[in-house]
Amino acid sequence: xxxxxxVPAGVDPHPSPLxxxxxxxxxxxxxxxxxxxxxxxxxxxxxxxxLDSPQGPLVRMGGETLVNFASxxxxxxxxxxxxxxAASAALESHGVGSxxxxxxxxxTSAHQRLEARLASFERSEAALLFNSGFAANVGTIQAxxxxxxxxxxxxxxxxxLIDGCRISRARVVVYPHANVEALDQALSSTPARRxxxxxxxxxxxxxxxxxxxxxxxxxxxxxxxxLVDEAHGTGVLGSRxxxxxxxxxxxxxxxxxxxxxxxxxxxxxxxxxxxxPVVELVLNRARPLVFSTALPxxxxxxxxxxxxxxxxxxALRARLWRNIRRFSDGLRSLGFAAExxxxxxxxxxxxxxxxxAASRALRARGLLVKAIRPPTVPxxxxxxxxxxxxxxxxxxxDLALQGLRSLGL
Ligand code: PMP
Numbered sequence: 566x567x568x569x570x571x572v573p574a575g576v577d578p579h580p581s582p583l584x585x586x587x588x589x590x591x592x593x594x595x596x597x598x599x600x601x602x603x604x605x606x607x608x609x610x611x612x613x614x615x616l617d618s619p620q621g622p623l624v625r626m627g628g629e630t631l632v633n634f635a636s637x638x639x640x641x642x643x644x645x646x647x648x649x650x651a652a653s654a655a656l657e658s659h660g661v662g663s664x665x666x667x668x669x670x671x672x673t674s675a676h677q678r679l680e681a682r683l684a685s686f687e688r689s690e691a692a693l694l695f696n697s698g699f700a701a702n703v704g705t706i707q708a709x710x711x712x713x714x715x716x717x718x719x720x721x722x723x724x725x726l727i728d729g730c731r732i733s734r735a736r737v738v739v740y741p742h743a744n745v746e747a748l749d750q751a752l753s754s755t756p757a758r759r760x761x762x763x764x765x766x767x768x769x770x771x772x773x774x775x776x777x778x779x780x781x782x783x784x785x786x787x788x789x790x791x792l793v794d795e796a797h798g799t800g801v802l803g804s805r806x807x808x809x810x811x812x813x814x815x816x817x818x819x820x821x822x823x824x825x826x827x828x829x830x831x832x833x834x835x836x837x838x839x840x841x842p843v844v845e846l847v848l849n850r851a852r853p854l855v856f857s858t859a860l861p862x863x864x865x866x867x868x869x870x871x872x873x874x875x876x877x878x879x880a881l882r883a884r885l886w887r888n889i890r891r892f893s894d895g896l897r898s899l900g901f902a903a904e905x906x907x908x909x910x911x912x913x914x915x916x917x918x919x920x921x922a923a924s925r926a927l928r929a930r931g932l933l934v935k936a937i938r939p940p941t942v943p944x945x946x947x948x949x950x951x952x953x954x955x956x957x958x959x960x961x962x963d964l965a966l967q968g969l970r971s972l973g974l
Contacts, residue, residue, distance in 0.1 A: 608917040609938055619644035620831075622956040624933065631933040632961045634951045639908045640800050640874075640881045641956030642831030648870045652832075655866030663859040667694075668848070671859030679865040679872075680836070686872050687807050687824070688816050689838035693847055696860055698796050698825035699725040701835040703732055704851030705792065705821060706763060709843075710735040715757035717748055717789070719764045719775065724941075726763045726794060735761070742768075745779040752787040760789040766809035767797035770942050770950065772909030774809060781818045790820040800829025801908055806875040806882055826864070830871040834860045885955035888962050892953055895966035910951040911937075914974060920947035927968045934965070 604610045618625040620643035624633045642648050655675055663671040676694055683692040695701035706729030710716050714735040718726060721742045730737045738755055740748040752760060762784055764775040777793065784791045795808035803811030808824065810816050821843060826834040837847065848854065874881065889905045896903035896910065903910060914920050920936035927934045927949070938947045951965060 608921060622954060622958070622961055626933065629928075629931070631928065631931055632957075632964055633933045634953070634965055635933050635935045636952060636954065637797070637828035638831055638956075639797075639829040639885055639952070639954055640831065641954050642800075642829070642871045642874060645831060645871070645874065647874060648831055648867045651870035652863045652867035656861075656863040659862035661861060661863070663861050665859070666855060666857055667859040668855060673859075673862045673865070675862035675865040675869075676859065679869045682869050682872055683824070683836050684838060686805070686876055687822065687838040688811075689822070691841045691844040692836045692838045693844045693854075694860060694865070695835045695837070695851075695854055696857055697833065698723075698794070698823065698827060698835040699728075700851075700853035700857065701823050701825075701837055702726050702763075702794060703729040704853040705823065705837050705847050706730060706735075706761065707733045707852060708847040708850035709733075709790065709792075709821075710759055710761050713758040715755045715760050717751055717755075717760065717762045719743065719768075721765070721768050721771065722763060723765055723769050723794060723796065726765070726792075730763065743773070743776055745776055745783055748780070749783045749786075752783065752789055760787060761792060762789050763792045763794070765794045765796070767795075767802070767907045767909065769797055769909065770937060770948070771911050772797075772907040774906060777809060777813055777815055777819075781815055791818075792821040792823065793819050794823045796823070796825045796828055796835075797907055797909060799824040800875050801882070801885065804879075806879070826868040826871070830868055830875070832864050832867045832871060834864055834868060881955045885953065888953045888955070888957050888959070891959060891962045892951065892965065895962070896969070899966065899970055901969075908953045910953070912949040912951070912969065912974065913946050914948060915945055917947040920949060923949055923972055923974070926972060930964075930968045930971065932965060932968045934968075 614626060616624050616626055620636050620638045622633055623630055659673060665671040680692045680694055695704060702725035710733045712734045715738060716730045716733060716735045717738045717740055718730050719742055720739050738751045740751050766775055780791060793810055798808030800806045802809045805811060810819050810822055821837050821839045823835060823837050826832045889908060892910060893903045893905040914923055917938040920938060924934055924936040934949050934951055937950045
């Protein structure tokens with residue numbers, strides 16, 4: 566491999582303005598130093614690095630212009646003039662903050678309109694907004710199941726599904742990734758008052774799919790409910806862009822679908838789609854919704870404009886898919902196993918230090934590609950993660966492929 570040697574164990578590019586030890590004499594500081602030393606020695610320390618531009622295919626960072634393969638802004642809507650204009654108008658009419666949780670006084674016509682819009686986009690009886698995808702998963706699982714129940718979770722599910730399972734206090738059964746037979750057996754051997762199966766539709770670090778048709782059948786056979794996280798499917802998959810459930814015609818076979826406003830829809834927040842009784846129960850019980858200030862109306866208006874674009878303009882999705890196919894073909898010609906399934910492509914390198922060194926080598930060629938390390942992915946599977954966007958040109962995609970070839974992996 567032609568990437569530079571191991572990364573220094575963790576050099577903070579933004580050191581504290583205070584001298585070491587000053588303003589930091591707490592017990593927790595000693596805990597933090599101990600744990601951070603341990604992260605550094607394993608090559609797992611992370612740093613923030615601010616953007617000096619909006620999201621887009623080209624971003625400014627640290628004085629450089631970089632081609633951005635790190636963002637989930639799959640359709641380039643985060644800086645769309647139409648979406649920005651909708652947000653600005655609502656900022657003027659509603660102000661910035663929403664003042665309280667929706668159940669207190671934080672609800673507005675913008676929230677109600679967006680929920681109705683999302684329900685019609687998703688062909689669902691009802692939709693319910695959350696402040697983030699993380700909050701939606703945690704809150705929905707915690708609202709649906711409790712200590713007398715069992716929840717079954719794919720081994721590669723997103724952290725928010727994992728935390729939702731833990732917080733629910735239901736018995737948690739983790740089944741091997743995408744293994745429907747193992748799930749079937751686990752459901753057979755785990756009696757509980759209620760049983761809920763939770764899965765990503767598109768897995769966030771691998772870009773592969775959950776076997777949704779088979780999961781629906783197994784859930785039906787066991788009278789279990791199914792929650793599908795469409796964070797990376799919304800806007801990307803399906804003829805209307807409503808996700809993998811739409812693509813497979815399973816919109817009405819899945820109990821709860823979660824979609825984010827923060828990825829292909831270019832904003833912030835999330836929603837669940839479900840029957841009206843489920844939405845009412847979650848609204849009454851989900852702690853991240855009941856006890857947290859509502860999304861600002863400006864973000865609701867931005868999301869509504871983004872959904873309009875996704876539904877009306879399938880040219881954007883067609884451009885994304887052209888890029889996905891071009892990158893996938895290029896990866897295969899470089900000898901990597903790749904399939905055009907989603908906008909996410911992992912290139913697994915193994916050790917965290919190698920992933921960070923590879924990411925730095927790509928950065929030196931003007932490419933922003935993130936190294937993903939444990940605990941985000943299992944030990945030994947550290948990787949480069951390429952995220953494609955409709956806003957990339959063919960030239961950008963080719964630069965990424967040339968960069969990868971230069972690493973000689
Ligand atoms: N689910 C999945 C599969 C995700 O990848 C993410 C975001 N990384 C989330 C949920 C959380 O969504 P949000 O960023 O809107 O909190």
